Amino acid sequence: MVKRIFILFILFYFLTLLQTSFLVHFPFFLKLPFNIVLIAVIFINLFESSEKNLGFFSAIIGGFFLDFFSDNFIGFNILILVSFSILIKFIIRRYVRIPVIKRI
Amino acid sequence: MFSKKTKFLSIIIGFFLILIFIFFEKPLKSFFYSSSLPLQKALWQAGDKVSGFFEGISGIKNQSKENNYLKSEVEGLLAQIASLQELKKENEKLREALSIGLEKDFKLEMVSAVGKDVSGDVILINKGAKDGLKEGLPLINSQKIIYGKISEVSDKTSKVILISDPNSSFDGAISGKDITGLVKGKGNFNIYFDLIPKDKEFSKNDLVVTSKLSGTFPAGLLVGEIVDIVQDDVKPFKTAGIKPFLNINDMENLFVIKEW
Secondary structure, X not given: OHHHHHXXXXXXXXXXXXXXXHHHHOHHHHHOOOOHHHHHHHHHHHOOOOOOOHHHHHHHHHHHHHHHOOOOOOOHHHXXXXXXXXXXXXXXXXXXXXXXXXXX | OOOHHHHHHHHXXXXXXXXXXXXXXXXXXXXXXXXXXXXXXHHHHHHHHHHHHHHHHHOHHHHHHHHHHHHHHHHHHHHHHHHHHHHHHHHHHHXXXXXXXXXXXXXXEEEOEEEEOOOOOEEEEOOOHHHOOOOOOEEEEOOOEEEEEEEEEOOOOEEEEEOOOOOOEEEEEEOOOOEXXXXXXXXXXXXXXXXXXXXXXXXXXXXXXXXXXXXXXXXXXXXXXXXXXXXXXXXXXXXXXXXXXXXXXXXXXXXXXXXX
């Protein structure tokens, strides 16, 4: 678990740098409210077993880096991404029954 | 899954981390920006080159049309330069005769952008307090196009709020006409001209420049050109949309005006 969290740390650090320094040069990404960190958090939560909590940690780490590279106070994006994570887990646990998705 | 002791320790650690983030937010952010600076700079330059490559490919089919348009623009501008040269000479003679000093040049510090804020039209530049930068200093490029002003300074980096940010507003004027108003940001690199007196006449493609009324920026810096005019009979002022000259892909060599 600690190893996975460390990998998430490195992954989200690079995704945030990519978002703030590389993708800004492409008009397509500027015009849309495009956030690759948010997309990564959503995908991790979607394809993870609803009982596991790696998605929750990915939301905290992703939000942490987004707050550091923005003008908002630390905790703003963490709250948003954690809410997304909890919402996705809730919907999957309650309403989604797709046996073909391989659980991580 | 976790024992009571582990949960209790996690809560205590979490509480202290939150306190650290609240009271040491600025130094922590400053440390993060300084340590990420080389990587951000490399990614910014890579993004600039890749986007330039794709823009070149997609622009091939329009190049011939654009060339013809630019040629006619150049001819028109050359004629304007010739007439302005005469006016410049006359201006210098008059200043000499009236003993008015020429405007001094700006004191500039060269900087470059390394990142853009995820939450708004705010960019990060690669110089800070150690290079003599302070809050409120304007940022321009070599063509004297205004980009914004410094909003936050740390040791080695600074944040610049662009003129298109919704929190940005400054006095502007229409070049060559006695019309002033307030240039405001709308976000996403859009700006507009507000509080223009109803009786003042101006047209599309008129140039908007900075005005020295409030002292936010030096006068005469290029802002953009008028693209549409909105006149509402109910409102006491006109507004106009402005196409800004600032370009996200041209932020390699910028200048902070340290003195004007």
